[in-house]
Amino acid sequence: MEQEIKLRVSQIEKSFPGVKALDKIDFTVKKGSVHVLCGENGAGKSTLMKIINGIHQPDGGQIFIDEQPVRIGNPIQARNLGISMIFQELNVVPEMTVEENLFLGNLPGKRFGNVDWKEVRRRTTELLKAENLPYSPTTLLKDLTVSDIQMLEIMKAISYKSDIIIMDEPTSAITHEEVEKLFIKIRELKARGVCIIYISHKLDEIFQIADEITVFRDGTVVESHPKEELDIETVISLMVGRKLTNTYPKEAVEIGDTLLKVEKLCGAGGYKDVSFYVRKGEMIGFAGLVGAGRTEVMRSLFGLDPILSGQVYMKGQEVNIRSVEQSIRNGMVMLSEDRRRYGIIPMRSVRENTTLSSLQKVFFRFRYQRKNEHSLVSEMFSKMRVKTPSMETVIASLSGGNQQKVVLAKWMLLNPDVLILDEPTRGIDVGAKYEIYKLMTELVKEGKVVIMVSSELPELIGMCDRIYVMAKGTITGELSRQEFTQEQIMKYATGTTTS
Amino acid sequence: MKEINWSQFWSTFKKTYSIYLVLLALFIVCSFANPNFLSVNNLTNISTQLAVTTILAFGQTLLIISGMLDLSQGSVLALSGVFAVSAYKATGSFTVAIITGIMTGIVCNILNAVMVSTFKTPPFIATLAMLTMARGVALLFTKGQNILQLGDFTVLGQGSIGFVPIPVIFLIIFAVITWYILRHTKFGRSLFAVGGNEEAAVASGINVHKVKYTAFIINGIFVGMAGILFMSRVNAGLPNGAINYEFTALTAAIIGGTSFSGGIGSAGGTLAGAFIVGFLDNIMNLTNVDSYMQQIIRGAIIALAVIYDIRSKNRRTKSTLGRIEDKGSRRKGKGKGITESHK
Numbered sequence: 001m002e003q004e005i006k007l008r009v010s011q012i013e014k015s016f017p018g019v020k021a022l023d024k025i026d027f028t029v030k031k032g033s034v035h036v037l038c039g040e041n042g043a044g045k046s047t048l049m050k051i052i053n054g055i056h057q058p059d060g061g062q063i064f065i066d067e068q069p070v071r072i073g074n075p076i077q078a079r080n081l082g083i084s085m086i087f088q089e090l091n092v093v094p095e096m097t098v099e100e101n102l103f104l105g106n107l108p109g110k111r112f113g114n115v116d117w118k119e120v121r122r123r124t125t126e127l128l129k130a131e132n133l134p135y136s137p138t139t140l141l142k143d144l145t146v147s148d149i150q151m152l153e154i155m156k157a158i159s160y161k162s163d164i165i166i167m168d169e170p171t172s173a174i175t176h177e178e179v180e181k182l183f184i185k186i187r188e189l190k191a192r193g194v195c196i197i198y199i200s201h202k203l204d205e206i207f208q209i210a211d212e213i214t215v216f217r218d219g220t221v222v223e224s225h226p227k228e229e230l231d232i233e234t235v236i237s238l239m240v241g242r243k244l245t246n247t248y249p250k251e252a253v254e255i256g257d258t259l260l261k262v263e264k265l266c267g268a269g270g271y272k273d274v275s276f277y278v279r280k281g282e283m284i285g286f287a288g289l290v291g292a293g294r295t296e297v298m299r300s301l302f303g304l305d306p307i308l309s310g311q312v313y314m315k316g317q318e319v320n321i322r323s324v325e326q327s328i329r330n331g332m333v334m335l336s337e338d339r340r341r342y343g344i345i346p347m348r349s350v351r352e353n354t355t356l357s358s359l360q361k362v363f364f365r366f367r368y369q370r371k372n373e374h375s376l377v378s379e380m381f382s383k384m385r386v387k388t389p390s391m392e393t394v395i396a397s398l399s400g401g402n403q404q405k406v407v408l409a410k411w412m413l414l415n416p417d418v419l420i421l422d423e424p425t426r427g428i429d430v431g432a433k434y435e436i437y438k439l440m441t442e443l444v445k446e447g448k449v450v451i452m453v454s455s456e457l458p459e460l461i462g463m464c465d466r467i468y469v470m471a472k473g474t475i476t477g478e479l480s481r482q483e484f485t486q487e488q489i490m491k492y493a494t495g496t497t498t499s
Numbered sequence: 500m501k502e503i504n505w506s507q508f509w510s511t512f513k514k515t516y517s518i519y520l521v522l523l524a525l526f527i528v529c530s531f532a533n534p535n536f537l538s539v540n541n542l543t544n545i546s547t548q549l550a551v552t553t554i555l556a557f558g559q560t561l562l563i564i565s566g567m568l569d570l571s572q573g574s575v576l577a578l579s580g581v582f583a584v585s586a587y588k589a590t591g592s593f594t595v596a597i598i599t600g601i602m603t604g605i606v607c608n609i610l611n612a613v614m615v616s617t618f619k620t621p622p623f624i625a626t627l628a629m630l631t632m633a634r635g636v637a638l639l640f641t642k643g644q645n646i647l648q649l650g651d652f653t654v655l656g657q658g659s660i661g662f663v664p665i666p667v668i669f670l671i672i673f674a675v676i677t678w679y680i681l682r683h684t685k686f687g688r689s690l691f692a693v694g695g696n697e698e699a700a701v702a703s704g705i706n707v708h709k710v711k712y713t714a715f716i717i718n719g720i721f722v723g724m725a726g727i728l729f730m731s732r733v734n735a736g737l738p739n740g741a742i743n744y745e746f747t748a749l750t751a752a753i754i755g756g757t758s759f760s761g762g763i764g765s766a767g768g769t770l771a772g773a774f775i776v777g778f779l780d781n782i783m784n785l786t787n788v789d790s791y792m793q794q795i796i797r798g799a800i801i802a803l804a805v806i807y808d809i810r811s812k813n814r815r816t817k818s819t820l821g822r823i824e825d826k827g828s829r830r831k832g833k834g835k836g837i838t839e840s841h842k
Contacts, residue, residue, distance in 0.1 A: 304702060328704040342702040345695035347762045356692055356703045359685040368683045410703065 005067065006031040006195045007052070007164055012061035014047055021047045023219045025061070029164070029212075032193040034186060036206045039216030039239055040401075040429030045199050048216075049166050052197075053085040054078040065164075082163040086153050086170055094142035099124040101141055102156050123159075131155055131185075145290070150174050154182060158189070165189065166197045171205060172427060175290065183209055201429065203232050215239055240431045248462030249438050251445065255465070256280030258316075259449050260332075260418050262301070265310035269296025271473035274310070278418070283440060283450040285464035287457065287489045293473040294453045295337060298420050302334040303327040314417070328357065331417035335407060335424055337453070339400070343407040346396040350388050350406050351377050353395045358413040380409040385435055401432025408439065419443060422453045437463060457486050471495045518756050522771045525778050533785040541785075543664060545777045550666035551576075551732075551741070553773040554725045555748035556755075557677040558718035560769045563752055564681070565714050566694035566761035567615060567622040571607065571629035572722050572745035577738055578637040579603040579726030584736035585640075587652045596652065597727060604723025605716055607633055612715035616708050630745075637738040646736030656732025666728050673721060678766035686713055694761030750797070751776055754804040776800075 007029040014022040022044045029035045037045045050056045052063065054072035062069050065081055072078050075085070093101070099120050108119045124137040133151065141149060150170065157165050171179045186196055186209060200206055206213065207227065214224040215238040222238050261277040271293035278284050286294040299305045301312065303324040312319050319330050327333075336342035344353055354377045355362050362373045377391055386405045388398055395403055404424070411419065421440070425433040440450050440463065454460050460467055461484045469477040469492035477492030529536045536542075555572045562568050583600030587593070607629060614625035658665045681687040689710045692700040701707050730736050755772025757764030779800070783793045 302702075323706070324701060324704045325706060334702070336702055341696075342699050345692050345699055345762060347695055347758075347760075348691055352688065352691065356688075356700075356705070359688055363683065363685045363688070366683070 004031045005029070006065065007197075008064040008067065009048070009052070010062050010064065012048065012051060012063070013059045014044075014051060014056060015059055020219050022051075022058070025219075025221055027214060027221060027224065029195045029197060031195055032190050033211040034190060034196045034198055034209050036210040036213045037197060037199045037216060038201070038203070038206060038213065038235060039222075040399075040431055043216035043239075043429075044219040045216050046168060047219075049085060049168060049197065049199065052078070052164075053083060053166060079160055079162070082161075083166070084157040084160045084162040084164075085166040085168065086157050087168055094140070096141050097138045098128075098135060098141065098144075098152065099137040101152065102127065102159065127155060127159055151178060151181075154185070158185070162194070164195055164197070166199075168199045169201065169427070170198070171200065171202060179205065201427070203235060206235070207232065217241055236430055239429070247434070248459065249434070249441050250463055251441050253281040253441075253444050255282055256447060259314065261313040263311045263313075265297065265300065265312070266308045267296060267300040267310075268305050268308060269293060269299065269473075271296050271470075274470075274475055276468050276475065276478075278449045278451060280447045280449065281444050282465045283444050283452065283463055285460035285467040286451065286453040286470060287455075287460055287467050288470035288493045290455065292470040292493065294470050295422055296473075297470075298334055298422055298451070298453060301327070302332060302420060304334075328414060328416075332420065333357075333411040333414060333416040333418070334420040335404075335411065335422060337423040337426065339403060339407060344395050344403055347394060349392045350381075350386070350395045350398065351391040353406050354380060354409050355413065357410050361413070376413060377409075380412060384409050384412070384439065399429075399432075401428035404428055404432065404436065408436070412439075416448065418449045418451065420451045420453070423455065424452065425454070425456070425459060433459075457489055460484075460489075461486070469493050518754075518768050518771045518775075522775055522778075525775055529778050529782040532782055535785055536782060539662075541781065543662070543667070545774075545781050546667045546670065547664045547732075549773050549777045550664075550670040551725045551729045552744055552747040553670055553751060553770065554673045554721050554728070555744055556751035556769050556773050557673050557766065558721035559745070559748045559752045560677060560755070560757050560764050560766065561680065561690060561714050562622070562718055563749075563757045563759060564694045564761065564764040565690040565710060566697065567711065567714065568626065568749065569608070569611065569715075569718055569722075570623065570626040570745050571611065571633055572718075572725075572748060573741040573743055574630045574633035574637065575604055575607040575719070575722045576726040576729060576741045576744060578607065578633045578640075579723040580730035580740065581637050581641050581646060581736040581738050583723075583727045584646050584649060584652065584730050587649065588646065593652075593655075597724075600727040601720050601723035604719035604721070604726065606719070608715040608719030608722070609712070611718075612712040615715070616711040634738075641736065641738040643738065645738070647734075649731065649734050649736070653731050653734045656728050656730070657734075666732065669724065669728060673724070674766055674770050677769070680717070681764075681766055686710065690714060691762050694763075696762070747776070750801055753801060753808070756808065758808055759805070772804075 005028050009025060009027050012022055012025040013020075025044070025048060027048070037048075039045050047056060051058050052072065054074045054077055057073070063072060064070065070081060072081065072083070078084070096104070102124055103120050108116045108123075110116045121137055128135070128137065131151075133148075133155070135144065135148070144152070151174065154167070154170060157167075170182060174182070186198075189196060198206075198209060210227045212224065212226050213230055213235065215222045215235060217239060222241075257280055258277050259280050263275045265274040266272045274293075274297050276284070286297075288294050296305065300307045301321065303321045303326055307321060312321060314330050314332070319326075321327050321330070340346070345356065351373065355373055358376070361376060362369055374391065380386075381388070381391075384405045386409060387402050388406075395406060398406070408424075419440075424436055424440075428436075437459075440452070444450055452460065452464060465481055467479045467484060467489060468475050469479070469489055471493055472495065476495060477489075479488060479492075555576070558572065559568060579600040582603045583596045586599035587596035590596070611622075611626055611629050614620040614628070615622045655665055660668060681690070689700065689705050692703065692705055693707050693710050697707060700710075726741075729741055733740065751773035752764065752769050753759065753772070754775055755764070755768035755770070757769060776797070779797070780793065783796065788796070
């Protein structure tokens with residue numbers, strides 16, 4: 001059966017100063033199908049979607065809807081043409097209620113331009129009921145979890161009754177069950193003839209939901225195929241343009257003495273009696289659901305949040321942790337899950353961001369040691385394979401993966417004993433992920449310790465020597481490498497076992 | 500390839516040096532607009548008049564870079580000034596007077612820092628409170644009377660070494676100090692980090708409290724010294740002097756490219772900004788522009804400078820939007836905000 005073409009873009013081009021973001025893109029979406037876009041960060045997927053949604057204007061090329069040429073000047077025009085977009089960045093006002101958010105920019109008016117709040121309430125209640133969401137129209141968004149908000153955004157897009165819905169990484173913050181719910185929703189929409197453009201890095205997901213897959217690389221479409229003609233390996237190699245032989249470069253490392261030991265740690269984040277240890281050369285993982293308290297434990301260990309009780313021993317010595325400085329002095333560093341918030345100084349250069357924690361190596365003898373800084377940074381960049389136009393490039397202009405490498409480089413300069421990585425590969429592309437895994441392996445080979453908090457079980461299972469599982473603020477299980485299975489971890493994480 | 504390098508070079512050049520080009524252009528225009536402008540006398544006068552507010556502007560620059568500001572500068576200047584003048588009249592010692600003035604500036608600014616850093620008051624509000632208090636103390640201390648007849652004390656504000664007026668020498672010294680702090684010290688680098696992203700600065704092991712306190716203390720030294728120069732130049736201790744000087748200082752810093760969003764700014768920029776304002780004021784006076792008109796023009800220039808700052812920042816972000824596909828930093832909220840998402 002030949003499906004009708006709903007959306008067609010032809011020869012779309014877009015440049016930003018210094019970069020060709022899109023180079024003559026041709027791409028079609030059929031009615032009632034799910035079209036998945038994948039590609040590394042910076043490949044041009046999001047730029048293309050922003051053009052279709054009217055946020056950016058193309059430098060050249062044409063967009064057709066139902067084979068009619070259209071011009072999309074802004075998101076409101078896009079909405080009128082039946083296009084809506086769910087952004088990867090959640091744009092919500094925390095002090096707003098659910099109903100205000102749902103109708104933001106689209107409030108039903110009465111005669112004098114005042115808002116018809118009754119109508120708003122009625123329609124919100126209806127929608128919430130239809131989607132089976134448990135909160136009330138007057139709940140404030142700040143009281144919802146990230147995944148609730150994400151579901152709300154999805155609902156909002158659906159409520160516009162669009163024919164084309166663009167979803168940019170809709171599942172990166174929602175739980176497994178919600179992903180299932182979302183997929184059911186997508187299938188429903190599909191059956192109604194809506195077409196969906198779906199951007200994701202999660203390859204297993206892609207194969208569950210896609211009808212067609214288009215791979216982007218460096219601003220061009222590499223290949224576009226029905227799902228049946230592709231498999232995960234092929235997609236990965238198309239994305240990175242080379243074959244990655246081993247997804248997880250795990251190497252056997254000799255395990256030494258205990259380096260870090262934590263006993264009965266209780267802290268402000270609501271976790272209690274957390275005890276664990278790490279030995280030299282070991283890589284341990286922390287698994288658990290969102291909100292299990294993993295990040296909170298790590299934040300306390302790193303001195304960002306207060307520890308209420310419990311002991312921390314480094315190399316057998318008890319240490320006090322009251323500030324990040326102290327933690328760093330103890331040889332501990334942490335890569336935060338929220339890079340933009342805790343990782344980078346966005347408007348400063350990659351050079352300054354790299355040496356931020358090692359300023360004593362850059363300023364001494366009463367002056368700025370320019371040469372020192374440049375050699376430190378360039379050495380680190382070549383070791384970590386940071387791709388940047390120059391050292392003076394503003395860090396915000398790098399891709400996510402490269403920003404992450406710069407933040408890691410900042411910590412590597414300190415030559416730490418313990419490296420805590422909180423979701424180190426979230427939102428970065430396959431190639432950069434692999435390089436970060438490699439780096440972790442090299443570190444443990446040097447006798448250091450890596451603690452990885454991750455929500456991606458495959459990477460924990462692939463990289464770690466032991467995994468601690470947390471649920472509701474306590475450690476509910478400890479697994480050694482031989483015992484790793486996703487099922488076992490999930491059992492502990494959901495608290496369905498009592499061991 | 501070569502072409503790209505040139506355009507990159509040009510954009511960096513523009514970003515770094517455009518303010519100096521503006522200053523140079525203004526200088527040339529002024530020279531042609533009025534023959535008196537270029538006289539040594541006039542240029543020395545401009546510099547002397549600019550000294551006090553530009554020293555204040557350097558203090559503002561350090562604070563704005565780290566994401567703060569100081570509205571109390573004018574009042575604290577007056578307070579430091581009258582204390583210094585009284586100390587001089589009581590002891591006849593320059594050293595005692597200068598130490599008194601600078602200590603006053605420091606104490607007031609430590610209080611600012613306590614409010615801002617320890618109690619997390621927004622700097623705007625905290626220093627607004629200090630603005631009112633310091634002026635009150637100055638008036639109370641002098642019972643609202645000007646302190647007259649400073650005798651030799653005027654040498655600081657009115658004297659000169661060779662043909663260079665002493666205030667100008669101080670202006671140069673403070674410019675160098677500011678440049679040195681921003682360029683050559685750990686503290687300076689930390690200022691940019693704290694103003695650029697405070698949470699990231701904390702998570703990188705920077706002692707943000709220390710940075711903020713230090714920034715205010717240095718500002719205090721600058722304000723104290725400015726107070727001494729000011730009173731010495733007018734040959735009186737004026738408890739009502741220097742009203743609104745903080746705004747002149749802020750203007751210079753903003754025109755000089757210090758970004759109000761924090762994380763960006765330089766000593767050279769602020770110096771150039773101060774002179775742009777100074778040249779404009781001077782040429783408007785020389786060409787008999789109505790003084791009310793002058794205010795309107797000055798206001799318009801501030802607006803233009805800020806619009807330019809914001810536009811250039813937008814351009815920077817836009818140029819990168821296509822490249823950033825950054826999911827890593829999705830706000831998950833802090834631990835507390837997240838409950839178990841699902842049973």
